[in-house]
Amino acid sequence: MDLVIWRHPRPAGIAGRCIGRTDVSVDRRKAKRLAHAVRREARRQRWPREVWTSTLCRCTAVGEMLAAWGWRHHRDARLNELDFGAWDGAVWDDIGAAAVQAWCEDFTAHAPGGGESLTALSSRCQAFLEAQGPLSAPLLIVGHAGWMQAARLLCEHGEPPHDAAQWPVPPRYGESWRLRPGAASLA
Known part of the structure; x- marks a missing residue:
């Protein structure tokens, strides 16, 4: 099974903010x-006209656009971004370096802002x-950077890293990753 995951378009008004489950919109033109x-890649590769998205509008906007063109669109909360709890939507400077450092020191188990751990x-x-x-065909997903990074680590290593420095670089907005889950990730 291959996963082909595109990161959602850049949302409006997020500069300097911690965005996880905060439901921020994207420009309709960027979603389109x-x-x-x-759609172009699916045609070229002869993939099914079926897409999965998180339940957050920055991903569903793309799925809804594809659905309007005859695609099957599935929304699944398991594809949502990391829940940053009280940090979600806050300005990073207001969260503070000490709180971020506490997360980095216990990277996989700490729940930033009291939300969800890695x-x-x-x-x-x-x-x-x-x-x-x-x-039998690749699973097409429009998702979030954190979910994509977690999926990459599961596919390649079977678990998240214990050190923040080992967390993968996030994909750019609109970038796609093709991942092949290995035996370690589905054992």
Whole structure:
């Protein structure tokens, strides 16, 4: 089973803010541009006209655009971004370096802002992958950077890193990653 995951378009008004479950919108033109890119790649590769998204509007906007063109669109909360709890939507400078450092010191187990740990995000990601079962065609997803990073680590290493420095660089907005879950991630 391959996963082809596109990061959602850049949301409006997020500069300097911690954005996880905060439901921020994207410009309709950006959503349409990404939907065209997904559709074009699916045509080229002869992939099914089916897409999965998180329940947050920065991803569903793309899925809804594809659905208007005849695609099947599935929304799944297991694809949502990391829950940053009280940090969510806050300005990073207001959160403070000490709070971020506390997270980095216990990177996988700490729940930033009292929200969700990276271990919990990885478990959610794992549950989604296992629920898909064996597939004959790639699974197309429009998702979030944190979920994509967790999926990459599961596919390549089977677990999240214990050191913040080992967390993968996030994908750019609109960038796609093709991942192949290995035996370690689905054991």
